[in-house]
Every structure is written in structure tokens, then in C-alpha cells.
Amino acid sequence: MSEIPGDLKFLKSHEWARVEDNGLVRVGISDHAQGQLGDLVYVELPEIGASVQAGTGTAVVESVKAASDIYSPVSGEIVEVNEVLNDKPETINEDAFGDGWIFAVRISDRGELDELLDADAYAEQIENEDH
């Protein structure tokens, strides 16, 4: 299992958020989550321009046997989606914290970022899940 990058923030439900220099928030699922789901075969991406609410279903990832809703960690507008996942959903298995990002949000309330777990708190959570 790869290291959890220290600049990421997390939902308890395993989505990560990365605040970029341009103010966009890029979103994906954790390496732990992809490992639990197994080989991913399909990703249903949101539409660019859609508005999303923090904590609500925004995308869907499907592994061989299970479909899972992906919640957006923050509210705002979808400004980018990772089209690579249409043909290569396994990119999430290969690089969950990098090339396997799913969508990017122009955040409407930066205060929401404070409600997310930092990398250490998330690491502790999955540590506890495993026992």
C-alpha cells in the first residue's frame, strides 16, 4: 500500500481532496479504498458544469462485483472530469492518489475544507478499520 500524501484531505468515506494552486479541488478515492474494491471496470463521471453538494453522490465507480457512490468532499461546480477513466478505469487501481483522480470542483465554501480529515487522521481511521 502506498504512502498517503500529506497534502491531501479526506472524507471518512475514503474520498480525497487536493487543493491546487489555482484554487480548484481535485477529488479521488484513496489507495486503501481501491484495494478494498478490487479491479475497477467502469467509472460514471459527473457532467462538467454540474453543481455538487459536499457529502453527496457525484460519481460512481464499479469494480468487477460492486458499484460504489463517490461523494464530493466539497460543494461547488464540476470544472474538470478525468476522461482517461472512460477507457482506463484501472488507472485508479494503479495510481489512486495521482493519475486516478476523478473530478475537480471549483469550491463555493472554503470553510468546508476544515471539516475534512487530514492525512494522519485518515491513516488512523483505516488502521482502526483493519482491526
Next chain:
Amino acid sequence: MQLGLHPGASDNRGFPQGARAMTEKTVLNDTHRASGARMVDFGGWDMPINYGSQIEEHHAVRRDAGMFDVSHMTVVDLHGERTREFLRHLLANNVDKLKMQGKALYSCMLNEQGGVIDDLIVYFFDEAHFRLVVNAATRAKDLAWIEQQAGSFGVEVKERPDFAMIAVQGPNARAKVVGLLHEVDRARIEKLGRFAAAAAQGPHGMPLFIARTGYTGEDGFEIIVPTEHAVALWQALAGAGVKPAGLGARDTLRLEAGMNLYGQDMDEGVSPWEANLAWTIALDEGRDFIGRKALETQKATGVPRLMVGLVLDEKGVLRHGQKVLTANGEGEILSGSFAPTLDKAVAFARIPAGEPGDVRVDIRGREVPVRVVKYPFVRDGKPREGI
């Protein structure tokens, strides 16, 4: 997102959880964990769902050779002079098809209403000894039912927890197994016919019961081995280049091969006529098996539902429980999954009888067109024409 979703093969749809207090482990449990398996609860058993990549394991079985720990399945030996007579009564297929020692037969075990209590394989040893292999998740109810019926035939029902079972499957599976056998046994096991079994000596002289059966659509063997030798056999197979495969791959392999999963594709509320299991029903003259009357009535009047194969050509995945819309009303998906050999999703569905017209599946509120096809979806490692 929600983790801890049961990955399909591991759930217990259609039948209640047993009353076991603890998860059971096969004798290979430590071996699986040492090779990095992801373990899940499967019908009360702690079993490997994959060893890294379910899709790679699937391809290994289609292209070369893979092995599955299926020791959770229940081996039951039946002893007594009237065992054949008992099985004529217990099973919907006719055990009289078993004439040669070691031959095997697939059958349903029905209740009086013609519903499927379980599907199983029966092996013929001699007139006073037959062996059943039944599903793990149905173990308790199967044993209770078999014992209840066996009494009046004087047949002794003996579970065999002293055995483990390893399925070795794939185009190169038989050759790899045969290479591990004692020289004197090799030619005989190499010639073993489909759905036949024989005893042989494995590595270090361990006694094996080798059946040319499986649940993947590939050639191969299912090997029953005394538990104390199971780890050594697993390691010898790994040394011969057989790749460990989890229950995840087993599920996609059997779906592609058109094989039913008990609890998902049929159960006690489903007749074999509605589960594409007519080929396993022997309505031979004068044999009074449990459920026969109900089956004959259903056959005469026709059953209201059919089981069909579906292929999704668009992106997306067909899943158990999704609604199927047809010209004659709604049906539902039974087993559904992404199929690695086909690189698209396939499913079994039970739909209202009659010409279904244009069929669609409701995927999260979206009606997606699917094709109704004859299955198996995959044969001899290749997609069937038209799939």
C-alpha cells in the same frame, strides 16, 4: 463511498445466515494470508476473494491454469445397501446414469413443491457407497434434509470434514496436475473422462481423489485431499506454475461459462424449469423422486418465468437485483458482472415468459438497452459467436 460491500460471490443472497458463532477457516487459510490474499466472509467461511487482481486470476484460468481452495464445500458420504435406491428418490437427475465406478452426476435436490434445496455432484464408488459434494452456505439445511430422507432407506449420512478440496482449472491444468502424480497413476488420470473420478497418489504419496469436473467452463480437475496434505498439495501445484485464484475469479468464470450459483440464480422458491436446469431433470418412467409431481404439473401448465442471458454492449455493469424491462413486464437480474474474457458486462435474468421484445435494464434510474442471448457466453476460453 461505501466500502465493505460484499463483492457478490461472497454474499448469501436467498438464504438465511447460519447460526454459526464464528467464521470458519479452511486448512489453507494461513497459506492464503501468507500469499497476500484479500479475505472475505463467504457463507460463514473466511475465504480469499483475490490474491491481488481478480481479473488477472480470471485470465490465468482461461489461458493457463489456476487453483481455487474450495474446501468450504461439504463432502458427504452415503453408506448402505440401499443407497442407489435412496438417491433415486432424493435427486431430480437419475443416479442410474452412474454405472461405472467413479462416474459423477450433477443434480438438483428438490423439495415437494419442486423448489431447489441445493445443486450438487454425486459420485458413484460402489452400490453401498456414494459421495455428495454440496454447497457450503446450504450445509446445515442440506444435511438435515438428507438425514431426514435417509432414515427409511437405512442409509448412513456421514459428513467428511477430514477432507479439503482444491479445484485446478484451465487449459493446462490437467497436465500440471498429472505431472505431480506418482508415475504409475499418470496415464490413467490423463485418460480420465469428463465427469469421472479416480483415486491416485499425489506428491509424497498423499492419497488423492481426482475428479474431472469444475465450475469455470475450462477443463481441469477438482481434487479431494485429506486435510493434513492440503497445504503440501497447494504448494506443489504452485511450484508447478498453477496460479492461486480467489472466489471473485471463480464467480466471473462460472458466469461466463453459463453455470448457476445457488442462492443467486435459483433457490427454494424457483423451479428448475425457470432456472435453465431442465437438462438435469430426468422424468424417467416410474421413478418417484421428491418434487416430481410438482415438476410435472409445472411442465404441463407451463411456468410463468424464463431464465435468459443478457449482454450489455454499452459501458456499465449489470448487477444482481437490477430491474429488467420487457414487453411482457418486469424481470430481474440474477447473477450479473463485468466479464473479463468479453470486456463487457453479462448477466443471467429471470423474465416473464414469452417473446421479450426490446429489453432494457434499469441501471441507477437509467434504462439501458441489452441483448438477450443464448449462453454460455464463453466456451473453450473464447467468446461465443454473437456474444
